[in-house]
Amino acid sequence: MEGLAIRASRPSVFCSIPGLGGDSHRKPPSDGFLKLPASSIPADSRKLVANSTSFHPISAVNVSAQASLTADFPALSETILKEGRNNGKEKAENIVWHESSICxxxxxxxxxxxxxxxxxxxxxxxxxxxxxxxxxxxxxxxxxxxxxxxxxxxxxxxxxxxxxxxxxxxxxxxxxxxxxxxxxxxxxxxxxxxxxxxxxxxxxxxxxxxxxxxxxxxxxxxxxxxxxxxxxxxxxxxxxxxxxxxxxxxxxxxxxxxxxxxxxxxxxxxxxxxxxxxxxxxxxxxxxxxxxx
Structure with a gap:
């Protein structure tokens, strides 16, 4: 994997990922994607992306890449990438059993x-x-x-x-x-x-x-x-x-x-x-x- 693509609908993207310059603005190419070099992405984050088949939108995040994303693409941040995926060992909370009227x-x-x-x-x-x-x-x-x-x-x-x-x-x-x-x-x-x-x-x-x-x-x-x-x-x-x-x-x-x-x-x-x-x-x-x- 050579890099990570972020879809942007605005002419510039602010990104605080180390190596890109915390205050720099970069204009995305005409296809609307900004390609981030793999060297700028933490190793554990690259591994997570490589092992993931999909990302799921969440209601609120600490966004480190400020971009206006289309409805089909969730925002990705270094924070999100480091959180990882549920390993299946955690149990769901706040769930109740609903009884049926037919037994x-x-x-x-x-x-x-x-x-x-x-x-x-x-x-x-x-x-x-x-x-x-x-x-x-x-x-x-x-x-x-x-x-x-x-x-x-x-x-x-x-x-x-x-x-x-x-x-x-x-x-x-x-x-x-x-x-x-x-x-x-x-x-x-x-x-x-x-x-x-x-x-x-x-x-x-x-x-x-x-x-x-x-x-x-x-x-x-x-x-x-x-x-x-x-x-x-x-x-x-x-x-x-x-x-x-x-x-x-x-x-x-x-x-x-x-x-x-x-x-x-x-x-x-x-x-x-x-x-x-x-x-x-x-x-x-x-x-x-x-x-x-």
Whole structure:
């Protein structure tokens, strides 16, 4: 980045950035932009600009560059640049919860079902997505409304800013848990299908819902079976050292301790089909009253 451009509608711009002369006036070129040399901008400010995708207008600032800006461009100052962006760790203040006149029981009565989260966890290649699809279809055939949050699909949108580092995986699970909670509150049977390797993260999602509304389903499939399937070729890449932190290879998977449903698959022909596994989950939901209004 060679410099910073400021849009000006007046013939001159006063700028107190060091190196430009605190009292000097410079006439912008005909295109209406004044180019400031990068050397005149503090290093931390240059880094902030380089890492920022956008700036947002604010109501009042200590302006160090006096310019009449168009409505589409917020004023930029050294003060603003040094403030940086919210790192996501600060919590919003002065917010209140607004209650709706339509409650969860009303929506469940309308749908003739009870909202819950079916959380399918297991190694890559264990069949999570396949069972999730079979479960969604089987419930649809029974007239029940579901929505599936697939781990890969969510990373195309909501979680596209996250990697597979441990802390990002935790944030990935947290976001999906919050979205799943909203679906359950609507009265939908939300099916979350993702590796979710860490027990503490799954337990954190469980704590978001009322007791009984988080149905943890463990795809109990041996690693060698999952690796023999390797539908995405990820195990091969991990074994070759081309993928780091891959669950089951060089990153741990913590199996559930007290989950609601365990689906075993040994890899032989006598093991249950995805449809049979889905029916096992449906039997649990039926017994717990989730398929009734």
């Amino acid at each position: 969860r029981c009303d929506r469940q009565q309308l749908l003739q079902q009870k909202g819950c989260v079916v959380w399918i966890t297991g190694l890559s290649g264990s069949g999570k997505s396949t069972v999730a699809c079979a479960l969604s279809k089987a419930l649809f055939e029974r007239g029940k409304l579901t929505y599936t949050l697939d781990g890969d699909n969510v990373r195309h949108g909501l979680n596209r800013d996250l990697t597979f580092k441990a802390e990002h995986r935790t944030e990935n699970i947290r976001r999906i848990g919050e979205v799943a909670k909203l679906f359950a509150d609507v009265g939908v049977i939300c099916i979350a299908s993702l590796i979710s390797p860490y027990r503490r993260d799954r337990d954190a999602c469980r704590s978001l819902l009322p007791d009984g509304d988080f149905v943890e389903v463990f795809m109990d499939v041996p690693l060698h079976v999952c690796e023999s399937r390797d539908p995405k070729g990820l195990y091969k890449l991990a074994r070759a050292g081309k993928i780091k932190g891959f669950t089951g290879i060089d990153d741990p998977y913590e199996a559930p301790v007290n989950c609601e449903v365990v689906l075993k698959h040994t890899g032989d022909d006598e093991s249950c089909s995805p449809r049979q596994m889905a029916e096992n989950i449906i039997s649990y939901l039926q017994n717990k009253g989730y398929l009734e209004g």
